[in-house]
Amino acid sequence: MDKNRFRRLTEVLKMTLSYYISGRNEKSVRPIPSTAQRSNVPSAKKTPELLSIGELSQATGISPDTIRVWERRYGVPEPVRLPSGHRRYTPEQLRWLRRAAEAISLGHRPGNVVRASEENLQDLLDRRRTRVEAPSDVESWLELIRSFASRDLTRLLREEFERKPAGDFLTQTLSPLLVAVGRAWSDGRLEVRHEHFFSELLQDLLRSLRVSIGLSGNGPRVLLAGLSDDMHDLPVQMGALLTASKGLQPQILGKDTPIDEIARAATEMRCRGVVVPTSLSFSSLELEARVDELRRKLPDHIALCVGWHDARFMRRAPVGVKLVRELQELELWLRSLL
Numbered sequence: 001m002d003k004n005r006f007r008r009l010t011e012v013l014k015m016t017l018s019y020y021i022s023g024r025n026e027k028s029v030r031p032i033p034s035t036a037q038r039s040n041v042p043s044a045k046k047t048p049e050l051l052s053i054g055e056l057s058q059a060t061g062i063s064p065d066t067i068r069v070w071e072r073r074y075g076v077p078e079p080v081r082l083p084s085g086h087r088r089y090t091p092e093q094l095r096w097l098r099r100a101a102e103a104i105s106l107g108h109r110p111g112n113v114v115r116a117s118e119e120n121l122q123d124l125l126d127r128r129r130t131r132v133e134a135p136s137d138v139e140s141w142l143e144l145i146r147s148f149a150s151r152d153l154t155r156l157l158r159e160e161f162e163r164k165p166a167g168d169f170l171t172q173t174l175s176p177l178l179v180a181v182g183r184a185w186s187d188g189r190l191e192v193r194h195e196h197f198f199s200e201l202l203q204d205l206l207r208s209l210r211v212s213i214g215l216s217g218n219g220p221r222v223l224l225a226g227l228s229d230d231m232h233d234l235p236v237q238m239g240a241l242l243t244a245s246k247g248l249q250p251q252i253l254g255k256d257t258p259i260d261e262i263a264r265a266a267t268e269m270r271c272r273g274v275v276v277p278t279s280l281s282f283s284s285l286e287l288e289a290r291v292d293e294l295r296r297k298l299p300d301h302i303a304l305c306v307g308w309h310d311a312r313f314m315r316r317a318p319v320g321v322k323l324v325r326e327l328q329e330l331e332l333w334l335r336s337l338l
Contacts, residue, residue: 050080050088058231059192060097067097074114098186099125138180145181145190145198153198157205166213166245167331170238174202175327178234199234206237210244219246220272220337225253225262227276227290235277235308239330243275246334259290263297272337273303275330292318305333 057064070076077097079087103113103124116124144153160173181198184190222243224236233255240250251269253262266274276294278287291306295318298304306317307324317323324330 053087056089210241219248221249222273223251223266223271224275225257226255228258259294276306
């Protein structure tokens with residue numbers, strides 16, 4: 001090693017040792033932010049109202065991939081970026097996405113919905129919301145939900161069920177009530193905790209109602225399941241209640257079930273048909289591909305029905321698949337299995 005290079009290395013070593021022995025040079029070290037400065041940096045722990053993209057997806061039914069595509073293509077929703085680079089979303093963006101999801105489920109094109117102003121989005125919703133009438137005492141229902149009155153809600157819903165056939169209960173009472181709750185949630189009149197509370201209460205109620213009428217059924221077996229990544233269990237439970245009411249035997253795998261498992265279970269259970277509610281968790285092309293894959297893996301003698309929950313998001317039904325857009329159509333399909 002030549003003398004000049006050795007001298008430079010020695011000087012660097014001395015400077016390094018001096019830095020650690022005598023303390024860091026204040027001019028060369030980034031100052032530690034003050035408490036006030038740190039408080040301005042978004043943090044998942046310090047701002048619990050911010051949602052991760054996974055939480056946003058679960059709350060709205062829109063897949064993380066779709067949210068990212070909308071962000072790149074349309075610039076919305078624009079996330080808050082944490083220092084780590086992770087996305088976080090505000091309650092206002094959550095409400096907007098919920099309204100966008102409702103508009104898409106009513107048949108509007110995603111591109112038109114995402115580009116729409118607040119006023120135009122409201123017009124899209126108002127034009128199609130008239131198709132579903134909310135219960136006349138909807139505010140009374142909402143107040144019971146806000147007050148977490150589980151006993152009163154359960155009692156009133158049971159009374160409605162006892163007065164009507166199961167199909168009418170689902171279409172005339174429960175479906176309009178769910179629409180009203182969804183609107184109140186997207187408008188900020190109900191919070192996430194209220195929506196989750198009511199959803200869990202309904203699932204318990206639907207299970208108990210199904211058991212009360214379905215144990216004596218000796219008709220063909222029908223399998224009900226949600227596709228992988230579809231985290232909505234309520235449509236499966238609604239379909240199962242309707243299935244039991246027709247004298248069929250519902251076999252339930254529930255939400256988030258792989259296609260291979262659905263096909264194998266239907267075969268091993270010797271089911272006459274399979275019912276899969278659709279979801280906004282997938283794009284229309286992805287949903288069609290998944291349904292087509294399930295149809296190919298099912299034996300030809302097992303009928304396949306998809307839809308009624310956000311069914312308008314599908315452009316077409318693959319060959320050999322019955323696409324239903326309303327619960328009444330599902331009811332007719334179930335009767336055809338007898």
